[in-house]
Amino acid sequence: MAQFWKPGTAKPRLLDDEEGGVLFYTAPSSSSSSFGYASLESQRQRLPVFKYRTSILYLVETHSTTIIVGETGSGKTTQIPQYLKEAGWADGGRIIACTQPRRLAVQSVAARLAEEMGVKLGEEVGYTIRFEDVTNSELTRIKFLTDGVLLREMMDDPLLSKYSVIMVDEAHERSLSTDILLGLLKKIQRRRPELRLIIASATIEAKSMAEFFHNRKRRPQLEGEDNRLQTEPAILSVEGRGYNVQIFYIEEPVSDYLQATVSTVMSIHDKEPMGDILVFLTGQDDIDTAVQMITEQAQNSGSKSSFGMIVLPLYSGLTRSDQDLVFSPSPRGKRKVVISTNIAETSLTLEGIVYVVDSGFSKQRFYNPITDIENLVVAPISKASARQRAGRAGRVRPGKCYRLYMEDYFVNEMSSHGIPEMQRSNLVSTVIQLKALGIDNILGFDWPASPSAEAMVRSLEVLYSLGVLDDDAKLTSPVGFQVAELPLDPMVSKMIIASDKLECSEEIITIAAILSVQSIWISVKGQRELDEAKLRFAASEGDHVTFLNVYRGFLQSNKSSKWCHKNFINYHAMKKVMEVREQLRRVAQRLGLALKSCQNDMQVLRKAVTAGFFANACRLEAYSHNGTYKTLRGSQEVYIHPSSVLFRVNPKWVIYHSLVSTDRQYMRNVISIDPSWLREAAPHFYNKQPLNPPTHH
DNA sequence: GAGCACTGC
Known part of the structure; x- marks a missing residue:
C-alpha cells in the first residue's frame, strides 16, 4: 500500500460539513516557497493544485473515493497523476489511470505530461484511444484513456485489476460513458476495496456525486484490512486560474x-x-x-x-x-x-x-x-x-x-x-454493455442518474427482438455475445452478424463503417453540384448500395484525395471509414465470421440490412401522392429525406437507418426491401402484423 | 426539394 504520510508533518485540517454527511477538507495554509526562477519544478509548484498536494494524497490514502472540484486551469489533470506516482501508487507494476471523455484531450494531456516529466510518450506515460494504443505493458505507469476505452477494457478484465487509482476527469459533463463507468466503478469498489477513485469535476455537483458513492452497506471487515479506509467520499475544492x-x-x-x-x-x-x-x-x-x-x-x-x-x-x-x-x-x-x-x-x-x-x-x-x-x-x-x-x-x-x-x-x-445524457438517450448500447459484463439486473442497476423505466424496458424489447437477449433477458449465444463485442450500435452489429450466413460480410462491413462516420459527403452551399455528384454513385436499391459504390470508386482511385474532391466526398471521412472498417474486420474474424464477398449480388446485402433494421420498416401509404410512409411498428407518418437517392422514387417498402425530426419525420439513409424478408428476419416481431402490399388504384 | 448539437467504442 502506498504511504506518503511522514511523521512530523502537519496533518490536513478536517472541516465538518454543516449539512452533514460529507466531509470537506481544506489545505494547510501553504508555506509557499519563493518562486525566483521558472524552472519546470517551480512552474509545477505555481499551479493552483500544488498547495493541495498533501491533502489530495492524504485523502486518496484514507478514502475509497475522493471528489475533486476544480475549474479548468487548476492543473489537476496533469499534476494529480504525478503526485500519485511520486507517493508510490504506481509501485509494484500497478497503473494510475486517468479518463477523459474525448480523444483529443487524452492525446494532448498525455503528451504534455510526458514532456513535463521528461519521458518518452508511450513509455512511463502513455495513452489509449480507439485505433491508437501508445502504451508499453512493461513500462507504462500513468495511462490516459477515453472512458469508452476503459469500459471496453472491462470486458476482458471486469475488476480493472491492473489499476491502483482511477481518476475520472470531466465528470460534470455526465456523458453516457462517464455515467456507465461511474456506476460500474462503484460496483468494483465493493469487490476491490484497495482501489481508489478520484472523481474530478468542474462544478459543485459534488454533493450528489458523493451521495452516490457513499457506500452505507458496509461489508464485514476482512482480517488484515486497513480499517482507516473511509468509504464515505471526501470532497476537495481547488480554485482555478481563470481571470474575472x-x-x-x-x-x-x-x-x-x-x-x-x-x-x-x-x-x-x-x-x-x-x-x-x-x-x-x-x-x-x-x-x-x-x-x-x-x-x-x-x-x-x-x-x-x-x-x-x-x-x-x-x-x-x-x-x-x-x-x-x-x-x-x-x-x-x-x-x-x-x-x-x-x-x-x-x-x-x-x-x-x-x-x-x-x-x-x-x-x-x-x-x-x-x-x-x-x-x-x-x-x-x-x-x-x-x-x-x-x-x-x-x-x-x-x-x-x-x-x-x-x-x-x-x-x-x-x-x-x-x-444527464443517460436520461436523454436510447439505451440499447448501454444495456448490452452491462449485460456483457454480467450485470443481469439492469432495472435495479445503481446509476448516478437513473434512466426512466420506460426507456429501459424499450431497450430490452429491442434487444430481445434482435435475438440478442433471450426470454430470461440473458445474452444469447453466440449472437448476443458477438453483438456485444462489436463496437457499434446493436442493430448495425446484428446486420454484420447476419451477413455471415448471407455471405456478404465484406460489403456489409464497408456499409457499417460508412454509417458510423458523420457524413462522407462534403457539405457545400449551393447543393446542386453535390446532388449531381451523388447521381454518379446512385443505386436504385438505395443509399446503402450507393455508399458501397462510393467506396469501390475510392479504392479504384487508389484512395486519392483529388478523386474525393472532384466527387464532393470528404477525404478525411473516407480515411476514417478505412480505419473503422479494418477494426471491424479484425473483430469479425475474432468472432469467427467468414469474410466473404457477394460481389454484385445486392439482394443478399439488402437481406442483411433487413436482419438488423427490420424494426425500421415502412410502407408507402396507399393512394399517397406526396410520398407519405407509415412505420410498420408504430404507424408513425414518415417521409424519405430529400438527401436520399430514393427521394421521389418512393419504393413501396423501405427500411431506414435513422430518423431526423423537423416539421416532419424524415428517414435518412433508406434502402428498398421485399416485405417477405421481414418475416424471415424477425418472425417473432412480424408474425401478427399483416404484410399485404398497399393497394394502389 | 430540405437540413445534421456533440462525443465515443
Whole structure:
C-alpha cells in the first residue's frame, strides 16, 4: 500500500460539513516557497493544485473515493497523476489511470505530461484511444484513456485489476460513458476495496456525486484490512486560474435572438477595446445566417470602430481547413469574431477570446421511449453551461460575457445542471454493455442518474427482438455475445452478424463503417453540384448500395484525395471509414465470421440490412401522392429525406437507418426491401402484423 | 426539394 504520510508533518485540517454527511477538507495554509526562477519544478509548484498536494494524497490514502472540484486551469489533470506516482501508487507494476471523455484531450494531456516529466510518450506515460494504443505493458505507469476505452477494457478484465487509482476527469459533463463507468466503478469498489477513485469535476455537483458513492452497506471487515479506509467520499475544492469575467444581462426579453446577437456583436465591436469575440448559437443554419448578417452590417452601415472584423463560423460539419481558420491568429488590426455551436464550450478551446455572447440555447438530444425516436431540439442551456461559456472569455485576461437573457431568468428559472445524457438517450448500447459484463439486473442497476423505466424496458424489447437477449433477458449465444463485442450500435452489429450466413460480410462491413462516420459527403452551399455528384454513385436499391459504390470508386482511385474532391466526398471521412472498417474486420474474424464477398449480388446485402433494421420498416401509404410512409411498428407518418437517392422514387417498402425530426419525420439513409424478408428476419416481431402490399388504384 | 448539437467504442 502506498504511504506518503511522514511523521512530523502537519496533518490536513478536517472541516465538518454543516449539512452533514460529507466531509470537506481544506489545505494547510501553504508555506509557499519563493518562486525566483521558472524552472519546470517551480512552474509545477505555481499551479493552483500544488498547495493541495498533501491533502489530495492524504485523502486518496484514507478514502475509497475522493471528489475533486476544480475549474479548468487548476492543473489537476496533469499534476494529480504525478503526485500519485511520486507517493508510490504506481509501485509494484500497478497503473494510475486517468479518463477523459474525448480523444483529443487524452492525446494532448498525455503528451504534455510526458514532456513535463521528461519521458518518452508511450513509455512511463502513455495513452489509449480507439485505433491508437501508445502504451508499453512493461513500462507504462500513468495511462490516459477515453472512458469508452476503459469500459471496453472491462470486458476482458471486469475488476480493472491492473489499476491502483482511477481518476475520472470531466465528470460534470455526465456523458453516457462517464455515467456507465461511474456506476460500474462503484460496483468494483465493493469487490476491490484497495482501489481508489478520484472523481474530478468542474462544478459543485459534488454533493450528489458523493451521495452516490457513499457506500452505507458496509461489508464485514476482512482480517488484515486497513480499517482507516473511509468509504464515505471526501470532497476537495481547488480554485482555478481563470481571470474575472464581468457578466451582463439583457434588460428586456428578446424576440429575435439572431438579431439580438448581431447587434450585440456590433456594439461590442464599436465600443470595446481590441479582443476576440466568441458567440454561442445553436446550429449551422443560424450560424451561417449570423455570419452573413454581421459581415453585411460591418460593410454597409460602416462601423465606427477604427479596426476591421473577420467573422468566422465554427461547427463540426466544417471541413478541417475551414475549422483551422478559427485557430489562426487574427490578422493585424482585425478583431476575430467566431460564431460557434456548443463545440467551443467543451471540445475546442480558442485562445485570445475576451468577449462572449451567449444566446442561452443549444441543440440537445431527447429520446422518447414510447415512439423510440431520438429528437434534436433547441432548448435552454443550464447554469453550469452558462458559466462554462462565460469562462471562455477569461482565459487570457479579464473578459466580458453578454447573456441574451435576463438576470431574473438566470437566477430563478435556469436549471442548475443539464439533464444527464443517460436520461436523454436510447439505451440499447448501454444495456448490452452491462449485460456483457454480467450485470443481469439492469432495472435495479445503481446509476448516478437513473434512466426512466420506460426507456429501459424499450431497450430490452429491442434487444430481445434482435435475438440478442433471450426470454430470461440473458445474452444469447453466440449472437448476443458477438453483438456485444462489436463496437457499434446493436442493430448495425446484428446486420454484420447476419451477413455471415448471407455471405456478404465484406460489403456489409464497408456499409457499417460508412454509417458510423458523420457524413462522407462534403457539405457545400449551393447543393446542386453535390446532388449531381451523388447521381454518379446512385443505386436504385438505395443509399446503402450507393455508399458501397462510393467506396469501390475510392479504392479504384487508389484512395486519392483529388478523386474525393472532384466527387464532393470528404477525404478525411473516407480515411476514417478505412480505419473503422479494418477494426471491424479484425473483430469479425475474432468472432469467427467468414469474410466473404457477394460481389454484385445486392439482394443478399439488402437481406442483411433487413436482419438488423427490420424494426425500421415502412410502407408507402396507399393512394399517397406526396410520398407519405407509415412505420410498420408504430404507424408513425414518415417521409424519405430529400438527401436520399430514393427521394421521389418512393419504393413501396423501405427500411431506414435513422430518423431526423423537423416539421416532419424524415428517414435518412433508406434502402428498398421485399416485405417477405421481414418475416424471415424477425418472425417473432412480424408474425401478427399483416404484410399485404398497399393497394394502389 | 430540405437540413445534421456533440462525443465515443
